[in-house]
Amino acid sequence: MTTEGAGTAEGAPAAAGLDEICVVALAEAFRGDGEILGHPMGPVPVIAGRLARASFEPDLMLTDTIAYAVTGTLPWGAAPDPAAVECYMPFRTVFDQVWSGRRHVVMGASQIDRHGNQNIAAIGDYRAPKAQLLGMRGAPGNVINHTTSYWVPNQARSFAVSVDVVSGPGYDRVAALPEPSRRFHEVRRVVTELGVYDFETPERVMRLRSVHPGVTVDQAAAAAPFELAMPDEVPVSRVPTEAELHLLRSVIDPGGARKADFRTRL
Amino acid sequence: MSRFAGLAEAVAAHVGDGDTVAVEGFTHLISFAAGHEIIRQGRRDLTLVRMTPDVVYDQMIGAGCARKLVFSWGGNPGVGSLHRFRDAVENGWPRPLEIDEHSHAGLAERWRAGAAGLPFGVLRGYSGTSLADHTLTIAPIACPFTGEELAAVPALNPDVGIIHAQQADRAGNVMLWGISGVQKECVLSSRRSIVTVEEVVDSFEPRVNGVVLPSWTIDAVCVVPGGAHPSYAHDFSERDNDYYAAWDPISRDRRAFEAWLGGMRDGVAA
Numbered sequence: 001m002t003t004e005g006a007g008t009a010e011g012a013p014a015a016a017g018l019d020e021i022c023v024v025a026l027a028e029a030f031r032g033d034g035e036i037l038g039h040p041m042g043p044v045p046v047i048a049g050r051l052a053r054a055s056f057e058p059d060l061m062l063t064d065t066i067a068y069a070v071t072g073t074l075p076w077g078a079a080p081d082p083a084a085v086e087c088y089m090p091f092r093t094v095f096d097q098v099w100s101g102r103r104h105v106v107m108g109a110s111q112i113d114r115h116g117n118q119n120i121a122a123i124g125d126y127r128a129p130k131a132q133l134l135g136m137r138g139a140p141g142n143v144i145n146h147t148t149s150y151w152v153p154n155q156a157r158s159f160a161v162s163v164d165v166v167s168g169p170g171y172d173r174v175a176a177l178p179e180p181s182r183r184f185h186e187v188r189r190v191v192t193e194l195g196v197y198d199f200e201t202p203e204r205v206m207r208l209r210s211v212h213p214g215v216t217v218d219q220a221a222a223a224a225p226f227e228l229a230m231p232d233e234v235p236v237s238r239v240p241t242e243a244e245l246h247l248l249r250s251v252i253d254p255g256g257a258r259k260a261d262f263r264t265r266l
Numbered sequence: 267m268s269r270f271a272g273l274a275e276a277v278a279a280h281v282g283d284g285d286t287v288a289v290e291g292f293t294h295l296i297s298f299a300a301g302h303e304i305i306r307q308g309r310r311d312l313t314l315v316r317m318t319p320d321v322v323y324d325q326m327i328g329a330g331c332a333r334k335l336v337f338s339w340g341g342n343p344g345v346g347s348l349h350r351f352r353d354a355v356e357n358g359w360p361r362p363l364e365i366d367e368h369s370h371a372g373l374a375e376r377w378r379a380g381a382a383g384l385p386f387g388v389l390r391g392y393s394g395t396s397l398a399d400h401t402l403t404i405a406p407i408a409c410p411f412t413g414e415e416l417a418a419v420p421a422l423n424p425d426v427g428i429i430h431a432q433q434a435d436r437a438g439n440v441m442l443w444g445i446s447g448v449q450k451e452c453v454l455s456s457r458r459s460i461v462t463v464e465e466v467v468d469s470f471e472p473r474v475n476g477v478v479l480p481s482w483t484i485d486a487v488c489v490v491p492g493g494a495h496p497s498y499a500h501d502f503s504e505r506d507n508d509y510y511a512a513w514d515p516i517s518r519d520r521r522a523f524e525a526w527l528g529g530m531r532d533g534v535a536a
Contacts, residue, residue: 067445099391128356134340134341136397137338137339138370141369143394143395145390165399166396181415
């Protein structure tokens with residue numbers, strides 16, 4: 001899929017692919033974060049974080065995806081130049097530094113419901129799962145201690161009426177917690193291959209924020225098994241600028257790692 | 267006090283059937299050599315503990331060493347799932363595997379409490395999740411000062427803690443550096459401990475982020491250069507990325523795994 005016919009942003013190259021539109025949508029999730037640790041996980045989110053910092057969010061702190069905080073614009077898969085290493089942040093110390101709200105994680109969701117409850121641990125009955133996934137990982141802890149966004153490349157498969165186990169809590173569960181426990185909780189965005197979602201409604205339920213070029217509102221709604229909140233008019237997701245396309249294609253991801261999540265669609 | 271020993275001798279002396287065993291390490295310094303020796307010696311009914319179990323735990327689970335896994339992430343880093351682990355949980359092959367699942371922070375807290383000799387650790391991070399519905403080692407606790415409800419998690423005190431480090435000195439003290447995980451807490455909280463090292467030196471150089479474990483916290487030091495392979499030892503070896511990629515098709519197929527296992531036991535390949 002391309003943005004042909006969308007034509008919503010001036011000067012946008014017609015050749016921007018769905019992968020690049022999703023990367024920009026995820027980069028937009030970091031807008032306004034300032035000097036915190038941006039912690040995207042996986043190729044598309046990492047490339048998005050690097051794009052955000054290389055363009056409109058220059059104070060964002062990013063890592064080499066292992067243990068170094070690095071300056072400059074690191075290409076996907078490259079090791080940082082020693083001169084670009086700002087500090088060393090091993091696994092054993094990271095929570096001390098970022099669990100004061102000063103972090104924004106972008107991770108995946110095997111299931112996510114309309115309140116933003118996320119499951120990455122197991123599908124089916126927890127004691128006899130149909131699929132034992134990689135485990136809870138950092139979700140219990142991260143999600144209430146700083147901002148979180150989700151990258152969900154297969155919306156119809158992952159959006160769920162209810163999740164089988166709650167790894168990252170959503171707004172309904174967090175609402176019941178005392179203030180110190182929920183002060184940093186924010187599920188900012190969910191980006192899928194169809195559109196962008198947020199929780200900016202009075203009830204804090206999932207709202208269709210924009211549809212990607214070429215996707216209809218009905219298509220986005222049909223790939224959700226629950227009712228989506230809708231603005232009166234659903235905007236079209238922003239397409240990359242020429243400068244962003246240059247950064248993506250020539251600097252950050254010349255090898256096209258961002259396309260891996262779209263194998264069946266591009 | 268630690269004493270120098272061969273790895274086979276140390277495993278035979280310190281790792282018994284039914285023990286709770288942690289082979290810790292994060293990204294690098296993962297003692298594959300010790301895991302393989304435990305498989306070769308045919309240990310059974312182990313409770314395996316690790317924050318981030320990877321390929322070596324997949325191998326131990328597939329070999330039937332474990333009855334339970336305490337973990338927060340289980341995967342083949344950069345590749346995908348651990349299929350022997352999944353087969354054990356989903357299908358009970360080669361035997362059922364019970365899981366005691368936590369988040370990274372929850373397990374780190376359990377390690378910290380164990381190392382400090384405290385009965386439990388406490389954290390806010392489980393609030394709002396459904397983890398406590400599934401994991402028995404989580405209990406609510408009210409803060410005695412503010413009344414806030416938090417989660418208590420019991421200390422980890424394994425029978426045996428095993429880590430890999432870069433150096434030991436001649437007195438049996440150990441030093442590791444690079445990306446550090448919970449190796450220090452693992453050794454301090456375990457009843458017995460084994461450290462495999464790259465080399466023995468006369469004295470340690472001070473290093474940024476270095477972790478030194480005194481000899482009185484360690485039972486056996488085994489000189490096993492390359493013992494972290496296919497993971498790496500910072501300043502000594504590179505990560506063997508091909509090994510992790512090659513593990514995927516072996517792990518996916520019971521017969522391919524059994525062929526690998528036979529070869530490993532015979533010392534043909536590891």
